[in-house]
Every structure is written in C-alpha cells, then in structure tokens.
Amino acid sequence: SQQGEEDPQALSIQEGENATMNCSYKTSINNLQWYRQNSGRGLVHLILIRSNEREKHSGRLRVTLDTSKKSSSLLITASRAADTASYFCATDDSGGYQKVTFGIGTKLQVIP
Amino acid sequence: GAGVSQSPRYKVAKRGQDVALRCDPISGHVSLFWYQQALGQGPEFLTYFQNEAQLDKSGLPSDRFFAERPEGSVSTLKIQRTQQEDSAVYLCASWRIPGELFFGEGSRLTVL
Structure with missing residues (x-):
C-alpha cells in the first residue's frame, strides 16, 4: 500500500513558472524524501528533510515539512523543460528498520 | 560498481513461465529494497534485506514471489508461474x- 499521496496527480506549466507539489502521509516518520523519475528510468533522489526540520533548500528546489499536518510540499522555481518528469514523495517509518514507502506521484509537464 | 545494476532491463514471459530478475547493488550497501511499479503508479514495496537477512517480505503479493540475497550482495527476485497482473517494472534500490x-x-x- 502507498503511504503518501501527492497532489496534484498531474501538473502542466509553462517554462519559467514555479511548480508546487504536495504530499500527505499517514504515520510518524523519521525523514521525508522527494524523488524524480524520468519516463522509463529509475528514481533519482532530490532532497531529504528530517522530521525535526521545517524547510530545506537545494538549488531551485524548496521543500517544506509540517509534521502536525503530516504533509510536505516541493517547490521547483523557474522551471525548465528538462524538469518534465514524475515526482514522488517517500517516507520512512519512525519505528522498525525505516521501511521506505512511496506516494502515487505527480506527473509534471513543463512546456517550452 | 558505480551504481545499482539490474538485469534484464526487459523481459517478456508467457503466462505460466518462471522469471528471475537480478539486482547488483552498490558495493558496501547493506540494505536492499525491491519495489513493484505499475504503469502510472508509485513504487510499491515488496521486500527488504539487511545483508543476507530478509527482514520484511510483507509486500510480496503472493507465494509465487520469492526473493533472496544469499551472500549479502546480489539479490534475485523470482516469480513463479507468471500471471498477466505481474506485468510491471521491478525496481531495486x-x-x-x-x-x-x-x-x-x-x-x-511483460507477461503475455
């Protein structure tokens, strides 16, 4: 079963615009991560935010985490056509061995 | 190796045939996960290894699915008597x- 749920499931924007994707999850977590997947390829790690952090930046990426609402958002600023991909949030359980489960993803299309 | 290597990249099987999928993780990586990804969906957890020990196989969909990692490095996911619903991308991490x-x-x- 999927732990997270991304919103929206699909997003189409013009190059240069910002893209915001949201993720909600169900259980207590240690970390939340965002991954990107180009069509037909494996997933690539983008950014990790720990449960005691509220915001993190990496280049054009900004991630926020609200553990009280069990939600996170990924903002991609000044989008490029090359950002076209599917984006997934992933959480690891705070109990046990930190099993990582993924959401259903947001499919982002950036139109040149 | 430099990255996680999976083989074969593509496999077409007739219904009822057995298949074996191989994963060669990054050298020194203790933990290994298998995921199943249906078209347009996020990766669904199948099983987890720490070294050669299979600590969680709760995601394996049926007893036709079997995974092993006998020496704590290379892992094999085996699917017996494949069915059409087994058609998916199998990801190793x-x-x-x-x-x-x-x-x-x-x-x-792809199971025909």
Missing part, C-alpha cells in the same frame, strides 16, 4: 545508511 535510496533502472516485465 540500496543504501549504505538510512537516507538516500539509490535505484537501478528497473526490469520491465
């Missing part, structure tokens, strides 16, 4: 310490 997962390119299985 590994990490040295909990955090960023490194994914292979996946093995796309």
Whole structure:
C-alpha cells in the first residue's frame, strides 16, 4: 500500500513558472524524501528533510515539512523543460528498520 | 560498481513461465529494497534485506514471489508461474545508511 499521496496527480506549466507539489502521509516518520523519475528510468533522489526540520533548500528546489499536518510540499522555481518528469514523495517509518514507502506521484509537464 | 545494476532491463514471459530478475547493488550497501511499479503508479514495496537477512517480505503479493540475497550482495527476485497482473517494472534500490535510496533502472516485465 502507498503511504503518501501527492497532489496534484498531474501538473502542466509553462517554462519559467514555479511548480508546487504536495504530499500527505499517514504515520510518524523519521525523514521525508522527494524523488524524480524520468519516463522509463529509475528514481533519482532530490532532497531529504528530517522530521525535526521545517524547510530545506537545494538549488531551485524548496521543500517544506509540517509534521502536525503530516504533509510536505516541493517547490521547483523557474522551471525548465528538462524538469518534465514524475515526482514522488517517500517516507520512512519512525519505528522498525525505516521501511521506505512511496506516494502515487505527480506527473509534471513543463512546456517550452 | 558505480551504481545499482539490474538485469534484464526487459523481459517478456508467457503466462505460466518462471522469471528471475537480478539486482547488483552498490558495493558496501547493506540494505536492499525491491519495489513493484505499475504503469502510472508509485513504487510499491515488496521486500527488504539487511545483508543476507530478509527482514520484511510483507509486500510480496503472493507465494509465487520469492526473493533472496544469499551472500549479502546480489539479490534475485523470482516469480513463479507468471500471471498477466505481474506485468510491471521491478525496481531495486540500496543504501549504505538510512537516507538516500539509490535505484537501478528497473526490469520491465511483460507477461503475455
């Protein structure tokens, strides 16, 4: 079963615009991560935010985490056509061995 | 190797045939995950290894699915008597310490 749920499931924007994707999850977590997947390829790690952090930046990426609402958002600023991909949030359980489960993803299309 | 390697990249099987999918994780990565990804969906957890020990196989969909990692490095996911609903991409991922997962390119299985 999927732990997270991304919103929206699909997003189409013009190059240069910002893209915001949201993720909600169900259980207590240690970390939340965002991954990107180009069509037909494996997933690539983008950014990790720990449960005691509220915001993190990496280049054009900004991630926020609200553990009280069990939600996170990924903002991609000044989008490029090359950002076209599917984006997934992933959480690891705070109990046990930190099993990582993924959401259903947001499919982002950036139109040149 | 430099990254996680999976083989074969593509496999077409006739219904009822057995298949074996191989994953060669990054050297030194203790933990290894298998995921199943249906078209347009997020990766669904199948099973987890720490070294040669299979600590969680709760995601394996049926007893036709079997995974092993006998020497704590290469892992094989075996599917017996394949069914059409087994058609998916099978992703392998590994990490040295909990955090960023490194994914292979996946093995796309099509069952006719």
